[in-house]
Amino acid sequence: VSVHAEPLLTPYLLVDLDVVERNLRRMQAYCNAHGIRLRPHVKTHKLPQLARRQVELGAVGITCQKLTEAEAMASAGLTDILISYNVLGEVRLRRLASLRRRARITAVADSVPVVEGLAWAAALSPAAGPLPVLVEVDAVGYGRTGVGTPAEAVALAREIAARPTLRFAGLMAYPHRPEARAWIREAVSLLTAHGLPPEVVSSGGTPAAWTAHETPEVNEYRVGTYVYNDRMMMDRGAATLADCALRVVSTVVAVHGAGRVVVDAGSKALSSDLLRPGWVEGGYGLIEEYPGARIHALSEEHGHCDFRDAGRLPVVGEIVHIVPNHVCAAVNLYDRVALARGGRIEEVVPIPARGCSQ
């Protein structure tokens, strides 16, 4: 992509829509081939344009992590939204009820207090019918949210089913791993035995997406990062550089002795996310033009690079393209993104769901 002549100031986000389109089509084809409903997570791109494209290509709807993200997507015309996060607090629950007037919402819960709040919100929006709720499960011992045993999943499903304003709709697991199949199967069978067969068994995560079909109980899948991919996905073997659709475009601002180079992309441009927590040695991003260079430290506005193994030194003012470690975190730092097709920037658009962490 030719960017030297265009008026954007670095650091900025540059997305190759041709790569995006290929990533979207490949995942949709995989899901189609295995009878899995694709419900992409918008937390990565935060762009209505791409959410609509995902639906055009066959997605059954979208996933949003937070209510405010869902509100932004509903305002842009998306109508079938899973909010994959416990919705809590009176103000937020009232807004959830309002949102049901403009979009088909599915909620999740992993505890009784969350179920109680959802039941209250659903009572405020009776015209939308009972609110479908998935029980969030921790089938792989990830240790974040989600109930820990199939028996707990059944108990919470019964809490949901017992409330007239709610409808038990199934299970939501994260992250997907083939080893979790026994857990999922047991939960499905227990639920069925209790008269609560799950309509939806949703799993998610880009790294293991291509193994979703190995768990036949899974009939819906959530993926976010696959749209752009990043250095983390490359590190996990889930993407190649050619699958990475986004770059942080940056300017070299200093070249000093001993391979010491500074670029204008720091933690406020790339995020401080490492390939794995604490693994500073893995660096903060990949400079496409200089794969041997290492971004070994970040200040807020400076990327500290070691070019000793890069073969050659850049010059001050040179433009470089950086594949960030974690594209979701990087995107969330920018109000706008440049969209390119056929090697040319077509438009620079706002990212309406940026910062929608509420």
Next chain:
Amino acid sequence: VSVHAEPLLTPYLLVDLDVVERNLRRMQAYCNAHGIRLRPHVKTHKLPQLARRQVELGAVGITCQKLTEAEAMASAGLTDILISYNVLGEVRLRRLASLRRRARITAVADSVPVVEGLAWAAALSPAAGPLPVLVEVDAVGYGRTGVGTPAEAVALAREIAARPTLRFAGLMAYPHRPEARAWIREAVSLLTAHGLPPEVVSSGGTPAAWTAHETPEVNEYRVGTYVYNDRMMMDRGAATLADCALRVVSTVVAVHGAGRVVVDAGSKALSSDLLRPGWVEGGYGLIEEYPGARIHALSEEHGHCDFRDAGRLPVVGEIVHIVPNHVCAAVNLYDRVALARGGRIEEVVPIPARGCSQ
């Protein structure tokens, strides 16, 4: 601060203006006592209101890291701005020239290509007079930007002085350390011997701010973090909890077995910054109500907490107040901030320079 009854959705930023005012006054009093001109860095708060307050209290002007930050501040009426970062690229230099029509700008440089660009930009804005330029120096071997020896500082000062559209105005060092005095003294004496006595010797950084007077050559000081402080400043012994003016207000979204608690502040609410690079053991923030709890990992929207040493468990839906590790990075994630005085939220204001990383 009572926040349970107000309509902001967590996670959000809450600033105690009483603490801010104390922090601002203390630093201004220190600088006044030692005849040091204070030029606060707005990269932390990114708020015109606070920049104006800093100037009202006696600051000589402000520091901005990036051009776009300076543009935002100039639009809000700030008129004396040091841009403490190499300004590069034709489009950016043209905007720098435009900005000189509305504010007194001082620039910095640590290489000849940067000086050349500044000279070109200054020629586009002749009415503003010669552009004052500081030579950025790395007096402490920090290894980021800045020339490495006093002789190089002189050479670059002569490059600046040789250009009619520029004016050599002095030196800018970062980070401040008392051990750098010999370096600074030598540079000042060499410059003076060459007929280029530095008008400004600017040093900066919150952790060592109270030692600025130990380097009598330093006559201007730049500080950003001191306005809010954070867990990093506490870790460095540069602030106490009582000096921390900002909290990320968060909701407990899950409480599971073995002290496993999840809050709704993840890396998109706190940033992934650790107390020191790679030191995951130090955690991702301090939960004020539960100082024994540890935020041991972050997902994008989840703070993974270990409450085994917290004495008691919170309940789902409970509100907690988190002191972030790095307040500058946290602030940059939010479009708005709630400002409180006397324990009550007075207003919720936009953060105009958020995301101004260009």
